Amino acid sequence: MMNLDRQLEIQHEALRNERDLFIATLEKNPRYSSLSRAYRDSFSSYLRNPGKQFRSLFFILSCSSFLPGENGSFPYYSAALAIDMMHDFILIHDDLVDGAHRRRGEPTVDSKIYELQAGKKEQARHGALILGDLLYSLSLHLFTSGVRSSARGIDAVSRICEAAVETARGQLREFTLQECTWKDVEEESIYEVYDLKTGYYSFAAPMAVGALLGGAEEQVVSSLEEAGLYLSRAFQIRDDYLDIVSSCKVAGKRPHGDIVRGVKTIPLLYLYNNVSGTDRPFIHQILEEKKLCEGTVDRFLCIVEDSKLREYVHECEEIYLQHAFALFTSHIPECLEKKQLFHLCETLFTRE
Structure with missing residues (x-):
């Protein structure tokens, strides 16, 4: 039997794959590609740096503990990803409230926009605020879609x-x-x-x-x-x-x-x-x-x-x-x- 670290890493890999698929689908969406490069690059870059993902792991393990005789793949990976994305949304707003410039060792979303827009600080903060709202809307939509089949x-x-x-x-x-x-x-x-x-x-x-x-x-x-x-x-x-x-x-x-x-x-x-x-x-x-x-x-x-x-x-x-x-x-x-x-x-x- 594989050890517990490896078993958790398999779940991490599944979540990363789900996130990569979500980002790829998002970037092909004409409504997303119509945004300015500064907003797209800042948003996509942030999504690709997800952190520990422990919230989604708690969701997966709690759910899997009660699923009756589940032999196939876990049915709620998209919902698990949505839970992590809700955390990502909260962090964007937290960084704006706190005036932070670094998150997970990288520039915050507003700092990234500021770099790409050549010095429009207030506009960068406003843009990050709206991108946070966008992320919450996307995560809620993803979660709703992911659990739609459940009674x-x-x-x-x-x-x-x-x-x-x-x-x-x-x-x-x-x-x-x-x-x-x-x-x-x-x-x-x-x-x-x-x-x-x-x-x-x-x-x-x-x-x-x-x-x-x-x-x-x-x-x-x-x-x-x-x-x-x-x-x-x-x-x-x-x-x-x-x-x-x-x-x-x-x-x-x-x-x-x-x-x-x-x-x-x-x-x-x-x-x-x-x-x-x-x-x-x-x-x-x-x-x-x-x-x-x-x-x-x-x-x-x-x-x-x-x-x-x-x-x-x-x-x-x-x-x-x-x-x-x-x-x-x-x-x-x-x-x-x-x-x-x-x-x-x-x-x-x-x-x-």
């Missing part, structure tokens, strides 16, 4: 749309928190943002909708949605920690962006509340003034290293992972896909 297709589409609504709510809630002073921020408010902004579309919806299309009962679907929210909290805490300690090369985007934008995260709240002595006013000043310049980065990172933040992040991560795994164990039948699901989590949560 539960309408419910699946409804849940995917609901996840998009929750994501927007989470983004707006994050904006509200950014205006709060650190002393007024509570952990639960940050976790609410984690659940809404990241949890539903990244983990909860892919797992719940996958199980739904696979034929799972409603109680199981709800339990896997809950498991997805636990996974999301573990993932986001780790991701926010990496934003603090990673270099630009490792992160693929500008590090310390959360500090500069005033984003409230669990790791930063831990530093605000727990660093003591002469370092405490320094940390408070950094977070409250939203400034981390070249002259203060080294001291800041030394304080982080000397604190117990790493251990705290690991502890939180483990708690939420164990909650999720308990739900997996109780509600997913014993099968190869269940083993792959645990292995995917192990791979995802050992990233540095």
Whole structure:
């Protein structure tokens, strides 16, 4: 029997093939080819750099765990691709909101348009915004087409749309928190943002909708949605920690962006509340003034290293992972896909 890494790689290959087919079909469409070269090249280039694709893998493995005696090829690869493309759409908008210039080690969509249009920055941002909307429309159309044959297709589409609504709510809630002073921020408010902004579309919806299309009962679907929210909290805490300690090369985007934008995260709240002595006013000043310049980065990172933040992040991560795994164990039948699901989590949560 091939190992679990190879089995996941086969799924990755199938998703890449599905994406390549989608891009090839899109580029032959006269309506797409009528767009300016700057828009076409920026959009196609972005689609060809998909990232980890773990959202679609959670969807595939959750669905396959419940498909009764499925002997042929997986029937919902186009729907799986659509889930990843919805993530791509969200990132385009995130980069515009954050003023980011790098994503996955490459220029953001608006930066790429700006390069190709020779310096029209505002127009590039507007173009990227519309391309993001285009990508969401294409992904929703692709998902709808992909689940049309299922008796539960309408419910699946409804849940995917609901996840998009929750994501927007989470983004707006994050904006509200950014205006709060650190002393007024509570952990639960940050976790609410984690659940809404990241949890539903990244983990909860892919797992719940996958199980739904696979034929799972409603109680199981709800339990896997809950498991997805636990996974999301573990993932986001780790991701926010990496934003603090990673270099630009490792992160693929500008590090310390959360500090500069005033984003409230669990790791930063831990530093605000727990660093003591002469370092405490320094940390408070950094977070409250939203400034981390070249002259203060080294001291800041030394304080982080000397604190117990790493251990705290690991502890939180483990708690939420164990909650999720308990739900997996109780509600997913014993099968190869269940083993792959645990292995995917192990791979995802050992990233540095």
